[in-house]
Amino acid sequence: MISLNLGTNNGLYLDEPLDxxxxxxxxxxxxxxxxxxxxxxxxxxxxxxxxALQKNPAIKIMRHDKLAYAQPLFKQELLILNALSDLSxxxxxxxxxxxxxxxxxxxxxxxxxxxxxxxxxxxxxxxxGEMVLFNPNETELMLEEFDQRLKEHxxxxxxxxxxxxxxxxxxxxxGYSRGEFSKNxxxxxxxxxxxxxxxxLATAHEKGIIYLDHxxxxxxxxxxxxxxxxxxxxxxxxxxxxITPELKQFDxxxxxxxxxxxxxxGRQAPGSxxxxxxxxxxxxxxxxxxxxxxxxxxQKRLNQDExxxxxxxxxxxxxxxxxxxxxLELLLKKRL
Numbered sequence: 001m002i003s004l005n006l007g008t009n010n011g012l013y014l015d016e017p018l019d020x021x022x023x024x025x026x027x028x029x030x031x032x033x034x035x036x037x038x039x040x041x042x043x044x045x046x047x048x049x050x051x052a053l054q055k056n057p058a059i060k061i062m063r064h065d066k067l068a069y070a071q072p073l074f075k076q077e078l079l080i081l082n083a084l085s086d087l088s089x090x091x092x093x094x095x096x097x098x099x100x101x102x103x104x105x106x107x108x109x110x111x112x113x114x115x116x117x118x119x120x121x122x123x124x125x126x127x128x129g130e131m132v133l134f135n136p137n138e139t140e141l142m143l144e145e146f147d148q149r150l151k152e153h154x155x156x157x158x159x160x161x162x163x164x165x166x167x168x169x170x171x172x173x174x175g176y177s178r179g180e181f182s183k184n185x186x187x188x189x190x191x192x193x194x195x196x197x198x199x200x201l202a203t204a205h206e207k208g209i210i211y212l213d214h215x216x217x218x219x220x221x222x223x224x225x226x227x228x229x230x231x232x233x234x235x236x237x238x239x240x241x242x243i244t245p246e247l248k249q250f251d252x253x254x255x256x257x258x259x260x261x262x263x264x265x266g267r268q269a270p271g272s273x274x275x276x277x278x279x280x281x282x283x284x285x286x287x288x289x290x291x292x293x294x295x296x297x298x299q300k301r302l303n304q305d306e307x308x309x310x311x312x313x314x315x316x317x318x319x320x321x322x323x324x325x326x327x328l329e330l331l332l333k334k335r336l
Contacts, residue, residue, distance in 0.1 A: 001132055001133065001134050001138065001141070002132070002133050003130065003131065003132050003133075004050065004051075004130075004131045004133065005128075005129075005130060005131070006099060006127065006128060006129050006130070006131050007127075007128035007129070008046075008125050010046075010128070011046050011047035011050060012044060012045070012046040012047060012048075012050070012051075012131070013044075013045055013046050013124070013125060013127075014042040014043070014044060014045075014059065014123065014124020014125065014127050015042060015043040015044070015045040015056075015123055015124065015125070016042065016043050016113055016119070016122070016123055017040070017041065017042055017108070017110070017113065017122050017123070017124070018041040018042060018043060018058055018162070019039075019040060019041040019042075019110070020110050020111065020112050020113075020122065037063075037066070037069070037070075037277040037278070037279060038062065038063055038066065038069065038070035038073040038074055038234050039060045039061060039062050039063055039070065039074060039234065040060075040061050040063060040107070040110075040124075041058055041059065041060045041061075042058070042059055042061070042123075042124045043056055043057075043058060043059075043162065044056060044057050044058070044059040044159065051094075051095060051133070051159075053094060053095075053159075055161070055162070056162065057094050057159045057160060057161060057162055058159070058160045058161070058162045058163075059157055059158070059159055059160075060157060060158045060159075060160060061099060061155055061156075061157040062074040062155050062156050062157065064101075064107065064155055065107075067150070071150060073234040073235065073280075074156055074234060075143070075146060075156075076233070076234060076236060076237060076238055077158070077232075077233045077234040077236070078096065078139060078142070078143060078146075078156070078158070079143070079238040080204075080209050080233040080236050080238050081093050081139075081158070081233060082136075082139045082140070082143075083207050083209060083238065084203070084204060084207065084209065084233075085136065087200060087203055087204075088227075089196055089197075089199075089200045089227070089228055089229060089230050090200070090229070090230050090231075090233075091160050091161050091163060091229060091230070091231050092136070092160070092161065093136045093139065093158055093159070093160065094136070094159040094160060094161065095133045095134065095135060095136070095158075095159040096133070096134045096136070096138075096139055096142045096156070096157070096158055096159070097131055097132050097133035097134055097142070097156070097157055097159070098131070098132050098142075098145070098149045098154035098155065098156055098157070099129050099130070099131050099154065099155045099156075099157055100129050100130050100152075100153060100154045100155070101127060101128065101129035101155070102128045102129050105126065105127055105128060105129065106126060107124075107127060108121060108122050108123060108124055108126065108127075109121065109122065110122070131157075132154075133159075142156075160231070163220045163229060163231065165220040165221055165222040165223070165229060166220065166221050166222075166223065167216070167217060167219070167220055167221075168193065168216045168219040168220065168221050168228075168259075168262075168263070169215075169216040169217045169219075169262075169275075171184040171185050171221060172184065172185060172190070172216065172262060172263050172266060173216065173262065173266060173267070174265075174266030174267055174295075175266075175267075177266070179266075179297070181266040182266070182297065182298075182301050185221070185263075187301065187302070187306070187335055188332065188335045189221075189226070190263045190264065191328055191331055191332040191335060192226060192332065193219070193221060193228045193263065194259075194260060194263060194328050195325055195328045195329060195332065196227065196228040197219065197228055197230070197255065197259065198252075198255070198321050198324050198325045198328060199321070199325050200228075200230060201251060201252065201255065201321040202320070202321035202322050202325060204236075205243065205248045205251070205320075205321055207240075208238065208239045208240035208241060208242065208243040209233075209236060209237070209238050209239070209243075210236055210237050210239065210243065210247050210248065210250075210251040211230075211233065211235075211236045211251055211254075211255075212235050212236055212237070212251060212254055212280070212283050213232060213234075213235035213236065213254075213278055213283065214254045214255045214257075214258040214259040215258055215259070215268075215273075215275045215276075215278070216258070216259055216262050216263070216275075217275065218230060218231050218232045219231075219259065235278060235279075235280055235283065245319060245320075248319070248320065248321070249316055249318070249319055250288075252313070252316075252318050252320075252321060252324055253288065253290075253313075253314075253316050254272075254273075254283060254286065256269075256290070256310070256313035256314050256318075257269040257271075257272035257273075257286070257290045257314060258272050258273065260310065260313060261290070261292065261293075261310065261314065264298070264301075264302060264306065264310055265292070265293060265294060265295070265298045265301075265302075266295075266297075266298065267293065267295075269290040269291070269292065269293065269314055270290070270291065270293055271286075271287055271290060272286065272287075272290060273286050288316060289314070289315055289316060290314040290315075291311075291314065292307065292310050292311050292314055294307065303334075305331055305334060306331055309327055309328075309331060
């Protein structure tokens with residue numbers, strides 16, 4: 001564990017927000033890198049060398065204004081990321097820690113930094129305080145201190161790699177891509193990405209973890225490596241041996257209605273949880289069966305086998321991630 005000071009005069013400081021929509025005049029210029037109702041996310045800048053890091057990371061700090069709601073979600077994400085540390089498709093923890101801000105600190109509003117004035121207003125430059133940091137192999141020690149530190153007004157945080165890949169929402173949402181989504185990723189790439197996500201879910205399920213918050217904003221596509229990366233596990237649940245077949249099936253259904261339907265058709269399934277800072281109860285109230293929607297351009301993109309697969313997935317047909325992965329592998333072979 002090491003202690004450092006945070007602030008523009010202390011070597012490390014919070015810079016631009018990574019959790020706000022860059023929207024002006026009804027035009028979206030970018031998408032959030034980690035939107036959420038339990039944390040704020042900023043780029044951490046300054047003398048990163050003192051943390052033995054090569055690049056400016058993202059820092060995800062538990063919200064100070066929603067402690068009762070945010071505390072269990074943030075703790076779940078710590079537990080989950082610690083348990084999945086060997087999974088290559090997740091954004092790994094670089095460091096964890098706690099931040100205790102100084103008196104009179106005012107957190108920036110959640111506004112899009114589209115001008116010089118709003119860029120300054122939305123940055124975390126004004127947030128100052130003391131930081132204590134733990135290496136990833138000290139996460140269990142950090143968790144032991146978690147509850148007591150919160151009582152003493154410390155805020156837990158994660159340092160994560162900032163994703164530089166393409167967000168899958170940008171590539172595959174029909175509205176955002178102005179209808180060009182089918183040109184951004186081929187169906188072979190869509191199937192490859194889907195397989196990687198489902199195989200990641202299989203690993204998570206084996207360890208008693210469900211993901212639940214399957215909006216495409218949480219998935220990134222590394223075109224060079226043809227690999228998916230996943231962020232934001234704070235809505236997920238670390239159940240260990242309490243995980244049930246029904247919960248695994250529900251996780252796959254949420255993936256199918258939100259991410260899979262979006263990847264295949266450019267839109268989420270009708271009736272699925274809307275994109276945004278979702279709460280666990282939003283997802284829990286979600287329907288248990290969905291219908292696929294195929295606009296004309298999508299009917300030309302998908303073959304019959306893919307449509308049958310999607311409809312089965314939306315109806316909760318798949319009981320395990322392994323079974324769904326096998327079905328996707330067969331679809332990929334037919335696309336050769």
